[in-house]
Amino acid sequence: MSTVPETEMTIDFNVTEVDYEASKTRLEYALGVFVEEFRINSFRNLDRVEAILDNLGDKEADKALINSVLAILSNIEGQGRSFDFELISELGEMTCDFLRRVETGSEKMVLLLRKVVQAMRLVIQQDVRGEGGLTERALVACLRDAFSEAV
Amino acid sequence: MTNSTATNRGVRQASERADAKRHLDDNGYHVALDLLMSEIEALFGRRSPRLSLAGEGMKL
Numbered sequence: 001m002s003t004v005p006e007t008e009m010t011i012d013f014n015v016t017e018v019d020y021e022a023s024k025t026r027l028e029y030a031l032g033v034f035v036e037e038f039r040i041n042s043f044r045n046l047d048r049v050e051a052i053l054d055n056l057g058d059k060e061a062d063k064a065l066i067n068s069v070l071a072i073l074s075n076i077e078g079q080g081r082s083f084d085f086e087l088i089s090e091l092g093e094m095t096c097d098f099l100r101r102v103e104t105g106s107e108k109m110v111l112l113l114r115k116v117v118q119a120m121r122l123v124i125q126q127d128v129r130g131e132g133g134l135t136e137r138a139l140v141a142c143l144r145d146a147f148s149e150a151v
Numbered sequence: 152m153t154n155s156t157a158t159n160r161g162v163r164q165a166s167e168r169a170d171a172k173r174h175l176d177d178n179g180y181h182v183a184l185d186l187l188m189s190e191i192e193a194l195f196g197r198r199s200p201r202l203s204l205a206g207e208g209m210k211l
Binding site for chain 2: 108111112115118119125126135136139142143146149150
């Protein structure tokens with residue numbers, strides 16, 4: 001008995017000419033749609049992070065809220081890497097590492113996280129791909145210092 | 152003009168418009184990041200010299 005599944009799809013083996021330019025345009029368009037979706041989802045997720053930050057400060061509930069922020073930022077971190085937003089992934093990763101080490105929220109920590117959200121918004125809005133330039137590297141260094149002091 | 156050529160031209164024009172807009176916004180973006188870094192440092196009572204204003208940040 002054959003294990004090959006039956007399918008209705010047919011392939012035209014008589015195609016002799018491939019329009020590579022048209023295929024490239026379609027692929028670029030599709031990638032553009034995915035990137036736009038990433039941007040929209042990221043902004044929505046950053047809105048959610050800000051809403052959670054509004055409620056941080058009640059010590060009993062803090063760890064659960066921190067974990068919610070961690071989950072959202074992990075998501076952005078992973079998707080960012082897929083679409084060459086390496087800097088966004090780096091910011092997300094640093095923030096997640098920090099959040100894993102804290103148990104309760106503090107005013108300073110909330111302020112710092114709000115700055116991270118603002119920075120991520122700016123970077124996505126500006127469509128900064130890869131690791132960024134001098135200013136972005138300075139931002140990473142600045143946040144690295146801030147996180148090590150905030151723990 | 153074929154559909155494919157028209158699509159290519161549309162994609163290219165949209166991309167050029169986005170590039171132009173991005174370039175115009177560059178100064179604002181770098182200044183905003185710089186301000187953000189200053190605010191982060193102020194949270195911890197620090198202030199270090201910024202590269203962005205003297206370097207790539209200010210494309211006047």
